[in-house]
Amino acid sequence: MSNEQYFAKKPYAGGTAAMKFVVDDIVPALKKQFPDGVESGETPFEPPEVIVRPEQLEQVCRWLKTRGFNLLMDIGGVDYLPREPRFEVVYHLVALPELWRLRLRVQVPEDDPVVPTVSHLWPSAPHAEREVWDMFGIRIADHPNLTRILNPDDWKGHPLRKDYPVSGPRSAVPGLAAERNWYHTPKRPGDGPGTARTPERQSAEVEYDGAGGTGPERASDPEEGRD
């Protein structure tokens, strides 16, 4: 088959036509299939988005996968701190090769934030879900290996939450100069930067129980959830 013949068979995918297809055909079919938990969000310039309830997420994703959304681009977490429900988990789905795009949002409350896993549907899911747990503390139910992925294995706290201090545990230890990094004790106790910087930091919600490694911190750790 020549190039011309190939491209005549496959017109250009994606673009406004694909978006229109998603908005006109796929989202209403989704809403018809799952009437209770599905609402549509208004976004003029971005991928069409749908708000899904956590308990229906797995079935919605399975249904969407059978309809052609075979690529999970990313899973992101959001923390809207003063708002209730506090957290949101956002799934970006793409259909290849038609290039349909869809965004799913799952709103999660602050006490006991749990979403079901989609690792059995898309192979890119496990790592993104680990990142969501690592950074926000949103547990993923039935995840094969929910451990720290970006932070060190024994890190305490979830750094991307709005009430986590920017400088992290460095600002939490009283009596220690704010610029010292307690997580790794200095090699020569007398040395150190010793520069004078302003000691005011945000108040930390992070506890300090000494530096050290005890292996990967898992989501089933009894201390997890207390931040």
Place this chain on the structure above:
Amino acid sequence: MELNRDNNNNQFFTSTIDKFIRWSQKSSMWPLTFGLACCAIEMMNLVAPRYDMAQFGAEVFRSTPRQADLLIVSGRLSNKMVPVIEQVYNQMPDPKWVVAMGACASSGGVFDNYAIVQGVDEVLPVDIYVPGCPPTPDAVIYAVLELQKAVAEGRAPGGVVRG
């Protein structure tokens, strides 16, 4: 180190062994490829033809710490990387020197947050700090030349009798 002639016009080269060893150490300081972040790009420029580092003795950048004696920490050091850099530093044979290249290696740079160690000197003993974000290769060459001068004069660790 000086050159002398005796009565039969034979030439002698005299020096102390320490000075000679330190001269040879400074003239062939082989760095380790330890590029962590953006400063690594400038370090690549350092070995590129324009700012050729090999003319100052860094003939090869060794990938194994066992064969390197200069550790140029180019980039931000994160908390997760600290055991790695400690292991790499411990694997380097003595005498070894450390250059903290760039703002992030010297003091944490623009990243005053939970993930970045505020200066490599919290973890390793540093000999020369190079400011810049990233420092131009000129600046790094200047720093390495200063380090070489310090090694030759005995101010940095080196030589047969280690201080």
